[in-house]
Amino acid sequence: MIRQFGLSEILSILAGVQSTVMLSLVAFAGGGIVGLAIALMRTSERSWLQRIAGSYIDFFQGTPLLMQLFLVFYGLPVFGYKVGPWTAVSIGLTLHASAFLGEIWRGSIQAVPKGQTEAAKALGLSYFNRMRDVVLPQAMRISIAPTVSFLVQLIKGTSLAAIVGFVELSRSAQMIASTTYKPLLAYGFAAIVYFIICFPLSRFSMNLEKRFQVKT
Amino acid sequence: MNLAPYGSTVTAPAAEPSPIIAISGLQKWYDRFHALKDIDLDVQRGERIVICGPSGSGKSTLIRCINSLELYQGGRIVVDGFDLGDGEKSIDAVRGEVGMVFQQFNLFPHLTVKENCMLAPMRVRGIARNRAAELAMTYLERVRIAEQAEKYPAELSGGQQQRVAIARALCMNPKVMLFDEPTSALDPEMVKEVLDTMVGLAEDGMTMLCVTHEMGFARSVADRVIFMDRGEIIESDRPGPFFANPKNPRTQAFLGQLLHH
Numbered sequence: 001m002i003r004q005f006g007l008s009e010i011l012s013i014l015a016g017v018q019s020t021v022m023l024s025l026v027a028f029a030g031g032g033i034v035g036l037a038i039a040l041m042r043t044s045e046r047s048w049l050q051r052i053a054g055s056y057i058d059f060f061q062g063t064p065l066l067m068q069l070f071l072v073f074y075g076l077p078v079f080g081y082k083v084g085p086w087t088a089v090s091i092g093l094t095l096h097a098s099a100f101l102g103e104i105w106r107g108s109i110q111a112v113p114k115g116q117t118e119a120a121k122a123l124g125l126s127y128f129n130r131m132r133d134v135v136l137p138q139a140m141r142i143s144i145a146p147t148v149s150f151l152v153q154l155i156k157g158t159s160l161a162a163i164v165g166f167v168e169l170s171r172s173a174q175m176i177a178s179t180t181y182k183p184l185l186a187y188g189f190a191a192i193v194y195f196i197i198c199f200p201l202s203r204f205s206m207n208l209e210k211r212f213q214v215k216t
Numbered sequence: 217m218n219l220a221p222y223g224s225t226v227t228a229p230a231a232e233p234s235p236i237i238a239i240s241g242l243q244k245w246y247d248r249f250h251a252l253k254d255i256d257l258d259v260q261r262g263e264r265i266v267i268c269g270p271s272g273s274g275k276s277t278l279i280r281c282i283n284s285l286e287l288y289q290g291g292r293i294v295v296d297g298f299d300l301g302d303g304e305k306s307i308d309a310v311r312g313e314v315g316m317v318f319q320q321f322n323l324f325p326h327l328t329v330k331e332n333c334m335l336a337p338m339r340v341r342g343i344a345r346n347r348a349a350e351l352a353m354t355y356l357e358r359v360r361i362a363e364q365a366e367k368y369p370a371e372l373s374g375g376q377q378q379r380v381a382i383a384r385a386l387c388m389n390p391k392v393m394l395f396d397e398p399t400s401a402l403d404p405e406m407v408k409e410v411l412d413t414m415v416g417l418a419e420d421g422m423t424m425l426c427v428t429h430e431m432g433f434a435r436s437v438a439d440r441v442i443f444m445d446r447g448e449i450i451e452s453d454r455p456g457p458f459f460a461n462p463k464n465p466r467t468q469a470f471l472g473q474l475l476h477h
Contacts, residue, residue: 119322119381122283123336123388124311133335137326 005180013189016172021197023168024155026090031097031154038102040131043109053102060099066160068092073164089161093154100150108143109135141212148205152198159194169193236261236296236392236423237282243290244277244447251277252288253447259392264424266434266455269444270470275427278444279394282425283314296391312340315385319397321377323369323384329356330365333384340388348387355383359413375406379413386417393417395426431474435459443467 003009041053060068072092076083083091112135120130162171173190177183235258244252252274259265267275280286281293284300284307292299296313298306324332333352337343343351356362359379369377378398385393395414399407411433418424418437428434434441434455441458443451443466451458451467462468 113322115318115320115322116324118285119316119318119324121285122311122314122316122318123384124308124340125336126308126339129335129339133339134324138324141326 002181003179005176005182005185009176009180009186010189013169013172013176013186014193016167016169016190017193017197019166019168020155020158020170023089023093023158023161023166024151027093027097027154027158028151030090030094031101034094034098035101035105038098039105039109042102042106053106057099057103060096061103065092065096065157066163068096069160069164085161085164085166088164089158089166093158093161096157097150097154100153101147104146104150105139105143108139108146111142112138144212145205145209148201148208152201155198155201156194233261234297235259237425238294239278239282239291241291242278242281242288242293244274244281244286244288251447252281255291255447255449257442257449259423259425261391262421262423264418264422264437264439265426265442266438266440267425267427267442267444268429268431268434268470269450272446273444274447275444276396279316279396279425279427282392282394283311283316285316312388313391314394315388315390315392316394316396317378317381317385317398319401321369321374321381321401323377323381325369328366328368329361329372329380332369332380333387336384337387351387352383355386356380358386358416359383373406374402375409378402378406378410382410382413382417392423392425395424395428397427397429399428399430429474431459431471443470445470 038053038056041049042057044050069089069092072095073083073085073088076088076091116134116138117130120134125134158168159170161168162174167175169190173186177186180186237257237259239255239257242252242255242257244250255278257278267278269275277286281288281300282295292301294300295310298309300307300310323329324335327335330349330352333355334345334348337348337351338345353362353365356365359382361376361379361383364372364376364380369380372380382393382398398414399410402410407430411430414424414426414433415437426433426438438455440452441455442449443458443462443464445466451462451464453462458467459471462471
């Protein structure tokens, strides 16, 4: 039976938003933590750490996100970890995000003038304090715009999770499209919802960038 | 040498105090480039040394080795009993006792002037915030810039920034201060305020190593002037004889160039 595109259809699509937002937050938080570690390894004075982080970044930048999700979804069971779609896409997107955030933040850390690190060293500050109190606060300002624009990419990237059976915004739109036979309406609506989430973020990053420019 | 008031009437020789910095046989390469060639230098407590020489002569590299901002490949540096070759622990110990002032100031732009001065005492010495703030104000007053304490470095002139950098280093109560061309990045009218601050430090008995082209400062403040060229110490003497009759032709040529423009 072909259903009409009505309020209940709209609500089912909106129900997918929650999963999209949750998945984005998990991937961004997880990716942020791992990504900071990757960025610190990449900028470390030890070359073996640099190489490990470098290969990690190269792998995730050199393969499509979809393949990475497949590898986690079908790969983990091979090692005896039975994972559901939720866990699989969370892990997949976290790894993906960590590599990209790691690379963005590496660049930001290296953009902080070398004299800052030297002055901090000369004052006797430990590596931890040099990073936390001197380098990272400055790197953070530099990295805000690219970080938020990557977050927008990530939110849109969660739509790929639909392919391994995870129901989020795109997947729920797809289901409504097939029950109502109104794909343009269903996908159009989903696109508007994505835009409503992502557009304010882009604006927000532009504003932050301006504010920090004035301050320093 | 600077004990002139006691002259030669001293009956028993005073025990020679151990130098606060002892550098021997120092070798440094940047790949193939031999930046420091077998440098020997002892610095006594309270001694004020000015190091001059053409650019690329290794003078900055030399003082940057003392707090381990540069690594070296041969020889030995001992600062107040800590051998830099003994690894991280002793490097940390040395950095806690040696203050440094850079050509480009290198203040932390995201912190206020006061916070710049408070950071190391709190993080390295474990001093409480309010106590660190008092300490910061003490030294900011000493470099006569206390009224700018709440400003950010970018709001200050170059000369003011450099004085803050000096105060920041002093907050760690260092035994030695290293100056790496502290006035070279300043507009001419700001050089004096920084030099005056340095003279004040010298008068208070601070051990100082200054890489600078300010020969007036060298003449009036230094106990010893060292001339370096191509990675070697060419000449080392009290300022009087150093400027009046330099022995080495390279020193003569360098001083000639300085004075004739």
